[in-house]
Amino acid sequence: MPDYGHELLFGTFLTPSANDPDRVVALAELTESAGLDLATFQDHPYNPDFLDTWTLLSWVAARTERLRVSANVLNLPLRPPAVLARATASLDLLSNGRFELGLGAGAFWDAIEGMGGGRLSAGDSVAALSEAIDVLRGGWDTSTRGPLRLRGDHHRVPGMRRGPAPAHDIGIWLGAYKPRMLALTGRKADGWLPTLEYLKSPDRVTANRLIDEAATSAGRDPRQIRRLLNLFQVDFSATDGGVLRGTPAQWVDQLLPLVLDEGFSAFIIGRDDPRLIQTFGHEVAPALREAVTKERTTTAAATGPTVALARHRPGVDRAALPASLANGAVEPGDPEYERVRHSYSRQGSPAVVIRPRDAAEVIDAVTYARTQDVPLSVRSGGHGISGRSTNDGGIVLDLSRMNRVEVLDRATRRIRLEPGARWGEVAQRLARDGLAMSSGDYGDVGVGGLATTAGIGFLVRRFGLTIDHVVAAEIVLADGTLVRADGEHHADLFWAIRGAGGNFGVVTALELEAYEVGNVVHAQLAVDATRVAELLRRWGRLVEDAPRELTSFLALFPGRRQNPPMAQVTLVYAGDDIEAAENALTPFLEIGPILDQQAQLVPYPAIVAPAHNRHHGQGLADVHSGLLRHVTPEAADSVETMIRSGDVLVMQFRSVGGAVNDVHRDATAYPHRTQNFSVLAATVPDRRARLDKLWSDLSGHLDGMYLSFESDTHPARLLDAFPEPTLGRLRRLKAAYDPDNVFDRNFPIPPATGTDPDEDADRAGEPRRAVVVE
Incomplete structure (x- = not known):
């Protein structure tokens, strides 16, 4: 046999x-x-x-x-x-x-x-x-x-x-x-x-x-x-x-x-x-x-290989697939294909999904993919709003098997994470050592995408962005080279991957400094948002006045069936001092008519537990993102118009500021260190045009954009995400590390060419093979 x-x-x-x-x-x-x-x-x-x-x-x-x-x-x-x-x-x-x-x-x-x-x-x-x-x-x-x-x-x-x-x-x-x-x-x-x-x-x-x-x-x-x-x-x-x-x-x-x-x-x-x-x-x-x-x-x-992937499909040469990758690969018709073809927000039909187990296999995958004239998507957890971690007819490099979570040194709180781990799993493992890492608000999100873009989580005002705690990264570059980037080695690349990581390679491991966190106070409020603008202004003012231990998210939903708009407010106090938490939380009970409330002292992993949901393109894929320095009356009025239009299904505000703004804007490729709030608005495809119009009215009050919550990848948005001189520096590094622009699909940063900058910006929208880390 x-x-x-x-x-x-x-x-x-x-x-x-x-x-x-x-x-x-x-x-x-x-x-x-x-x-x-x-x-x-x-x-x-x-x-x-x-x-x-x-x-x-x-x-x-x-x-x-x-x-x-x-x-x-x-x-x-x-x-x-x-x-x-x-x-x-x-x-x-x-x-x-x-x-x-x-x-x-x-x-x-x-x-x-x-x-x-x-x-x-x-x-x-x-x-x-x-x-x-x-x-x-x-x-x-x-x-x-x-x-x-x-x-x-x-x-x-x-x-x-x-x-x-x-x-x-x-x-x-x-x-x-x-x-x-x-x-x-x-x-x-x-x-x-x-x-x-x-x-x-x-x-x-x-x-x-x-x-x-x-x-x-x-x-x-x-x-x-x-x-x-x-x-x-x-x-x-x-x-x-x-x-x-x-x-x-x-x-x-x-x-x-x-x-x-x-x-x-x-x-x-x-x-x-x-x-x-x-x-x-x-x-x-x-x-x-x-x-x-x-x-x-x-x-x-x-x-030629004798494994199951020997079956041929147009556009992908199966015979050229390295033997090291064949066993972890899935194609249409395989039992696991339905589980790996889609992302959270988009449906896809890739020709093959490759699931490497280590950096050596990632090198083989990148090298192989560059020989194939099809799209290449790289997936960490598949929760990126843009949905570019799947495609039709191309290759998906799925990092889910690379999911180890290690505490390297408890004394210095040094941890090592592989990109396919989910943040809920990270929280569970770190909790055993009394550690935590702020990392979004949903436990199924993968490490790789969030930790190379920014990372706005439930502990962000106290401890800062996830990228602010990254101390080293192992990265497979476009030419198949595996490098270690930190403050002493490839320091320029280390700067770039903290904010624009998906443009420079496939991160195969990250080292971070976690922080001491045990229990936190977690509260949720359901609020009648009939007076949307007034509620939003009060919430924004209270957040900016709150101690750094308090981080808050607010979601707004339009009224349905003669009911008024509603707000859901999440409050997390980063500590177990009940009296201090109560003093910080109580003022939020005055932001509007409270319909329901609950608060409890819980271990941090309890609020980011991984659901392990099966992805089938179930998330809203039409989303806009921006940043605010303050919730001004004018911005609040624009938000009220959006919510009352019925064309926006949800808006979410996340507090940043605090420790985020202690970091100098040039310290990482994420330069937004003066804003206090992240805002997104989402809708369904048939209302996208109306969302775009409403968003344009709000955009005059915005200052920057957070990539993880934006589905419009037009090159014009690059300056929102990377205002100069950040974008210029990124383009020069792109020319050094990825001159062929292999990693060019999700908010692609075009390599500097020495020609007119405006011409280069226009060329950023040209289609090429695509790689994205989500």
Whole structure:
């Protein structure tokens, strides 16, 4: 059998002993620290000497950060599939997409029957498993309207409401040995999970063939099915003791043919031995990955890739895709395509979505993309208002797999973030060390875009913008070079990426100085906004007079169905001094008629919890953005006109000022250090022209623009975002670091050419290959 092209996974199969529960958890934590990918546990609910596997999976997922967890395999007869659909999706959401579903048809029927499970024949158990897979997938499918209905012989679901959708496409891996189970694996499963020592008849080659034949008959590509392998009778020895009983180098030599000739791509060792786990993770896994990459590269160079991306679509040369990227790539027709094609505010149909795991793969992706005459979009979290992190017919470089969050040095509060991490996840990790980072108001926003544009968050008046705390960045430039930029290395680039980062490269990691924050006081007010201008002026005056610990956002909504306009005010006091917070918050109760109010002392992560919403272009995409020094009567009157027009669906004001304005305007490429408020207005496409007219009336009162909230990327807006001399300096740096203007889609900064500046500004609007970090 050929190599199916999957990325390699390495893991452990741990005994869930109830006699020493701390040990099994410690071994799972060791699995992660050793660099392995996966911890799995057998599931025998009828065995009182074992911990309940589902409880253990949840506990281990909570105790780890990167590790995937799975049963090996879950006992279906004692776990009803409708409930299992909810439970699996829930654990996947809670673990940020780290759950996989190893599933079995059942064994030890006397014990199952003793716990109330029904006894099934071998044939019926396979049929029941097949129906269960349909229930699971139907329960996870929130894109289909109406309830899930299934009238099976073994599982009946008269009318189940679908959802929640899991955080990622959970793999269903079947423990299969006999022909009927192997055929089911080919027809419906995502993976085959046998144990090497149990594979006797049929043998591995025959079993793989049966899976492939069943997949092909069902209209599936056999390469969609991962082949995993449990390894029990293994050990390390200085001498050759047989199969997987020698040195790490011998292990690699013996495992390599299983990958290249038989298609296995995941190896799971079934011994509770810390030394063996560490050696497997530190020596075998990296060496085998290197050997497989070398062989795949050689094969691809000679014959073209044999992975699923070999299918060709016009405009993108799949044969040229580096082997290092193929396993993480998704194209139309793949199961995960619907999850990765759109951004929050825009729908897209890219030809391929590439998901690198590290900076080296980002280099490969940028180098490859420059050879393709199609748009290239770079996605951090996909929440950029402009929506340029997707496209039609091009390449999307999705950084979601690069999502590590590390505290490098607690004493200096130095942290390291990868661009695909979500700010809610960052908040949760930092809170364990009593740290925080102000970073917008929504936990699903990705690190990469916000931390290279500005970062106006709930702690901004006390601690400043997110970019004000960036102390170093690792960046892949347009020519494929990876550089480190900080105050001493590439200092000019370091200045530029703090405010205009998407124009200069793909940021692969950021180092920041976090700050001490534990609990905060979070309050929300619902206010009758009948007198819009008066309410807005009062709010603006109170914000400017408030202590820096207080940051406030205000959202205005037009009246509907004879109801007046309404305002929602969010207030966050950066500290746990209840009396001081109360003194700062109380004046806001006088801004207008209060319809509802609530305030509570909460951990900072609670107010930016990541929702892990699935993107399908659901956000408002027609948005204008600006900055105000003060909420003047004239500006407030213009806002009231906009809200009363009915053509603007929402306006939002965010307080800045405070610590933001302590930074000199030339310290970063974000030069707006005198304004106190950010304002945006959003509507739907059929009212965009009227929004534009209303906004033009407000624009005379504005002073600058915040890129993250603007959908109009016309070159004329560049001077709003980067008033001179900032824009001139950025253009000169652009000429040095990206003279070919590769990164030129989202508010593109044209390289300086030495010609007339006005001519260069006009040329900024010419279409080219496009890269954007959102």
